[in-house]
Amino acid sequence: MPEEQEQLFTITIDGVTIEVPKGTTILNAARQIGPSVAPPAMCYYSKLEGSGGKCRTCLVEVAAGSTKDPRPMPKLVASCRTEVMDGMIVKNVTSEKAIDARHGIVEYLLINHPLDCPICDQAGECYLQDLSYNNGEVGTRYEFKRRTFVREDIGPYIQLHMTRCILCYRCLMVADQLTDSRTQGILLRGDASEISTYISKAIDNDFSGNMIDVCPVGALTDRTYRFKNRVWFLKPVDAHRDCDKCCGKVTLWNRGEEVFRVTSRKDPWGEVQIIDGKAAWICNTCRFEKKKTDDWIIDGPTKIDRHSVISTNHYVEKVIPPDPLKEVLFGREPLLLMDIQETSEVNSQDIDLSILPGPATSTTFIERDEQKEIEEADAERLAINDHKKP
Amino acid sequence: MSKKLLLDKINVPGIKTFEVYRREGGYQSVEKALKMQTGDIVEEVKKSGLRGRGGAGFPTGLKWSFLAKPEGVARYLVCNADESEPGTFKDRYLMEFIPHLLIEGMITSSFALGSNVSYIYIRGEYDWVADILQAALDEAKQNGFLGKNILGSGFDCEVYLYRGAGAYICGEETALLESLEGKRGLPRIKPPFPAVKGVWGCPTVVNNVETICAVVPIINEGGDAYAKIGVGKSTGTKLISACGNINKPGVYEIDMTISVEEFIYSDEYCGGIANGKRLKACIPGGSSVPILPANLLLKTAKGEPRLMNYESLADGGFITGSSMGSGGFIVLDEDQCVVRHTYTISRFYHHESCGQCSPCREGTGWLEKIFKKIETGKGEMKDIDLLWDVQRRIEGNTICPFGDAAAWPVAAAIRHFRDEFEWHVLNPEECLVRNFGLAHYADALEAVTS
Known part of the structure; x- marks a missing residue:
């Protein structure tokens, strides 16, 4: 018997057309196209049921609802919770409205978020850092008192720093969906609301550590790793061990031989990977107690697409949409962090870093190319002199 | 009757x-x-x-x-x-x-x-x-x-x-x-x-x-x-809860054919403005709908008398109109300060925001703080533009209509009463002791009521 054909919907996002199964959300369709058109998401986490719709950073403009009803939607829609329709036309980076709204959201989120990135453990793999780098304003217009909280240790492994929280509700969903019972919740409402365990009850559960992985900012941090090192100095290595509680497949973050921290394996969107058809959440034993190299069987270095401090892979282009960015940026090329590849010789691909005696700096190459530079300068001078001639 | x-x-x-x-x-x-x-x-x-x-x-x-x-x-x-x-x-x-x-x-x-x-x-x-x-x-x-x-x-x-x-x-x-x-x-x-x-x-x-x-x-x-009963798509009767500076506050059942002017001034309904004052502005449908100055309240932008029904109150969209809303009819006389009034509304929405989605959670608090700054005589001209910008980015970007409800009153207050905001900024000491009054709305009002 032939299998029933799955219904496919055609959707166009920023000029790129793709076919996705019925029931896919706009955000997931955009992720299939590639990072350049995927809207950012602060609260949506595809492995957590019911997440999304809260942070509003993924707002997109729907220029045409479907083939049957090609009217545009009156409001921007949250792409993480809106399912695609056949013939839908979505504008993300090409929509001025959506970009403007996103700038607004970043400004709102940063009102009550402290600028303590230099001492924050999340720095380097922080969704909010990434988001405000891409969509933020130069300065803030907020000039009033900001909300602050006292840091709170919830259990032996996790610290809650509520001041940094952006209330994405992901950690509550982890508690609901991965652990037996939820001991933390939201107290109060509005901008006074806070995540709390109520009378600082300790969270004690085998899978509670996953809250740290899903937290988009540094509100929930690993107490065994706090202030030990910066994320970007550590080398991620895939490893596994036999664990009776979880899949045991993790990423070790090493410096030299020392294991500084253990996290679950992340996909290009910063979410936990799906291994053998299941989300590879890890247990607290693997995460907090196995900090020796002997505990693990190393699989090899973690394959990360070439990117910098930001792990959401915006800079590796898989499919290039028909140049929408130029339109948005008034003809300017996008100034992204990884564009440094094109201009800096240190990071250019053709230099073999292993032959250098020490860490490479940009001055390393000055001497080597001195002669070339002089020639170029001469040529320039000549050109100017030529120009001056009548 | x-x-x-x-x-x-x-x-x-x-x-x-x-x-x-x-x-x-x-x-x-x-x-x-x-x-x-x-x-x-x-x-x-x-x-x-x-x-x-x-x-x-x-x-x-x-x-x-x-x-x-x-x-x-x-x-x-x-x-x-x-x-x-x-x-x-x-x-x-x-x-x-x-x-x-x-x-x-x-x-x-x-x-x-x-x-x-x-x-x-x-x-x-x-x-x-x-x-x-x-x-x-x-x-x-x-x-x-x-x-x-x-x-x-x-x-x-x-x-x-x-x-x-x-x-x-x-x-x-x-x-x-x-x-x-x-x-x-x-x-x-x-x-x-x-x-x-x-x-x-x-x-x-x-x-x-x-x-x-x-x-x-x-x-x-x-x-x-x-x-x-009623007119057009506004059928049946509607309860209006009238309050504010009127002689007879209370709940009235109307059949949506009477004009706003009749509703405010006739003895059957509100009985006119209290203490012989003049009408300055009115919120026709509860705190979340846009405020209207007297001239736009009694007559639409086209010069037709405005009626107490869904279509007529919404005539002109939110630029020159408002909405029937839930029928909370709040009347403001010449002694009321629109800035303070909108500050009160903003404070309410800040207090009541559920905190689920970010624009509303952070934006409503921000609005309230800017209003407080202007109302207490510490405001600057850029704050008025900032108010506009903040409300603009809340509206339509939230999960539920609460964000719109918090943004609309602010937008309408600035749209219709910007000079009052500017007066607060330019007269920081005077705004603490006296109100702006009717200003040029008085002229328009007399032309309408005479």
Whole structure:
């Protein structure tokens, strides 16, 4: 018997057309196209049921609802919770409205978020850092008192720093969906609301550590790793061990031989990977107690697409949409962090870093190319002199 | 004197009791409806052109016909009695003085929708009203209008009264349903709409108290008779709760053909502005709708007199018009300060924001703080533009209409009264001791009223 054909919907996002199964959300369709058109998401986490719709950073403009009803939607829609329709036309980076709204959201989120990135453990793999780098304003217009909280240790492994929280509700969903019972919740409402365990009850559960992985900012941090090192100095290595509680497949973050921290394996969107058809959440034993190299069987270095401090892979282009960015940026090329590849010789691909005696700096190459530079300068001078001639 | 459909018996002594209410012709619609086909009742409500009285004005018959009817799944009717909009108190008036009207409407509507269990979600602050309603529910049950096999028709219906905990956001229908289920009152992300997946995951209709009460005269007198009252798509009668600087604040039942001018100045209704002052501005539909200055309130931008109905109040969109909203008619006289007034509204919305989505959570607090700065004489010109920018980015970007409700009053205040904001900035000391007054609106007003 032939299998029933799955219904496919055609959707166009920023000029790129793709076919996705019925029931896919706009955000997931955009992720299939590639990072350049995927809207950012602060609260949506595809492995957590019911997440999304809260942070509003993924707002997109729907220029045409479907083939049957090609009217545009009156409001921007949250792409993480809106399912695609056949013939839908979505504008993300090409929509001025959506970009403007996103700038607004970043400004709102940063009102009550402290600028303590230099001492924050999340720095380097922080969704909010990434988001405000891409969509933020130069300065803030907020000039009033900001909300602050006292840091709170919830259990032996996790610290809650509520001041940094952006209330994405992901950690509550982890508690609901991965652990037996939820001991933390939201107290109060509005901008006074806070995540709390109520009378600082300790969270004690085998899978509670996953809250740290899903937290988009540094509100929930690993107490065994706090202030030990910066994320970007550590080398991620895939490893596994036999664990009776979880899949045991993790990423070790090493410096030299020392294991500084253990996290679950992340996909290009910063979410936990799906291994053998299941989300590879890890247990607290693997995460907090196995900090020796002997505990693990190393699989090899973690394959990360070439990117910098930001792990959401915006800079590796898989499919290039028909140049929408130029339109948005008034003809300017996008100034992204990884564009440094094109201009800096240190990071250019053709230099073999292993032959250098020490860490490479940009001055390393000055001497080597001195002669070339002089020639170029001469040529320039000549050109100017030529120009001056009548 | 226009015809009254809801409030005609309100002054009968003892109308709160079942006995008097029944003697005055109550519960006739239940008897009539139980003999009808459910589809006919919905059709009758459709014909009446009744629009939701809670604020959005969505046609009730249409809403009822959207209700999904899968086999073997219970359907629910929920009455939204979480009336928390500042300036609106019409539902409390109905429930407090003629509670059986709501119960009668609940039974009739439950039958039409096939709901065997219905809920009245009443706001927590209305504790004495809840007692009145509960007493009325008990009476109705004793007399066989609730419970099993109502009047021998084979239709079972239970109506439960559920008290909220005092949150404005629970007036939003999906937040109400969450609260009804015993969870935190956070609005759900739509779709799915309650008509498909509402309370306990079953198809649900959520209607305002006044809407459900209006079903009673529709069934008694027929949808066509109801549709003849009023004008255009604003059929039937509407309760307006008038308050502010007027001589006779209170709840009035109007038939949507009278003009705003008549409503404010005639002795039958508000009785003019108190203390011989002049009209400055008015919020015609509860705190969340845009404020209108006197000249635009009495006449539309086209120069036609503005009427008290859905279309006329919304004439000109939100640029030169406003909205009927939930019927909370707040009148401001020449002594009132629009900046302070809007500051109060912003403070309310900051306090009541549920904190689920970021623009509303952070933006409403920001708005309040900027307002406080301007009102206390510390404002700068850039703050006015900032207010505009902040409200602009909240509106339409939130999960539920709360964000719009917080943004619209601010937008309208700046749009129509920007000079008053600027006066606050330019006269930081004077604005603490005196109000801006009528300024140039006085001229426009005299031209209209003379």
